[in-house]
Amino acid sequence: MREERVQWRGIAALRCSAGGTSVVVVPGRGAKLVSLRDRTGREWLAQGDGRPVLGDPATAFEDAEMCGWDECIPTIDRSRTTTGLIAPDHGDAWNRAWEESPDGALSTHLPSVDATFERGIGLEADGTLTLSYRVKAGPAGADILWAAHPLFLREAGDRIRLDAAKPLWDVSAPTAVPAPGDPGERVNAPMPKGASAKYYTDPEERPRWARIDRRDGASLRLEWEGRAVRTLGVWLDRSRFATEDVVAFEPSTGWYDSVDAASAADRVLRVGPGGTAEWSLVVRLTAS
Template identity: 35%
Template sequence: MVGSVDATSVRIDAGRGGRITSLRHAGVEWLSSTTGPSGEPAIMLSGWDEIAPSIAPAHTDSGRRTASHGDLVRAAWTAGDDGWLVAAFSSLHGTFARRATVTSDRIRLDYRIATDDDEALLWAAHPILDWHAGTEIVIEGAEESAWIRVDDPGRPVTAAALRRAVRDLDPSASGKYFLPAEARPSAALVRRTDGRVLRLRWDPDLVPHLGLWLDHGSWGGAPVFAIEPTTGWGDSLDEARAAGRIMRVRPGEPRTWWIEIDVPKEEP
């Protein structure tokens, strides 16, 4: 499935968990195509996956166990009405839907979740980008907030230190980070050394949290990173629910949100 307007295009593979396999603008591919040991693109290495109802294995409110990286990456997505792609959850009774709309310099992703029961749900976008020396990441709405590293939460990492580590391609920076729950960022801008810019924007009232994953090549051999807007704080549905930092979906009350991906040719 391909959507294209002028120099902007998006390619989606509904048969591979609804993965966005390509996001191009003006001849530039933004999503990584890093492959796993088998040579095939894999979760956490390439493209853009949708992760829900948890990143880490956890339990839904009904007590069912979720797999690592959730249900959607293993689900069969089908075409619905008005351009929506729809997938059914396997660990709860409900559906996830996404629609991509392409214009000349923007891709908008609209999301919708509906459930038959009252459910806590942790969704995270998982766009994988190649990590090159000189890459800059700027978080709008929380520019100077310190980051919490999941494997060392007692020692926050300053915004300046993380920006420097990303720019210098520092192997020791590999890991998963979250902004504090109260930070409420609204956008993330990625700037390449050639002046190209990618900007992800969302409504922090609908998507209040943000994760950042850096990998210097331990998974696929090439450095990659992911900017992960999310509806729950942390990787675990169980922990986010216990902390009250999670989206809830109730029967007859679908939850909706969006991400806009701006792809200007050069830095404004």
């Protein structure tokens, strides 16, 4: 894997490349992945509308860049944590500068739960991207609801495939309700411009992958390893919040968006005092 220093919207970034595949990471902006290109040069991540990067920690997620791949931890929705503190919308990490370590890993402190969060990156010549995660709790321990938040571009003719057999749950409203029917048909159903929807796999299932197939033969497959990852969220947006049509595959350590609610339901990653938890994601790109 080759690494080079670049700029993204005037902010220092790191481009990793191997075998024609490349990924660009911005440590100073939540370690966001702002580009993921396969060996043909196809961009898989939403690029947004180029709006300025807002440095105010109080910036709402939907007012930020709405592009790339963010890490949501220890919650997605604004929520009270096990420390009694409030974690902001989409968590502590996405708009915080991360530190670089000599081995190339990036890390940040999560103040709302007094924990440390770390992510390593690896890229193979065959287009396989591996993200390795580790969370270390402080003396009080922590309940952690982490979710990846990659905004993958969605094109006409795409087919979304999920590792899910049971009906999905519609969590777009304040209260989750079952979404009858086949999961694949549900997430591939036509949506009008300006619409948005969020689903989760059934809490009793343990999905392990999600995939986008392009009609020209290209594909992206997201897989995850580790007992910590227990469920999958799927966010579909046709320019209601994002500026492009996107699908976000959100493997998560909790069910569903609020760490407070997930803790109450015992559907969350519990890390004991001073303990650690690890998991990983793998992105496999197939070029057309």
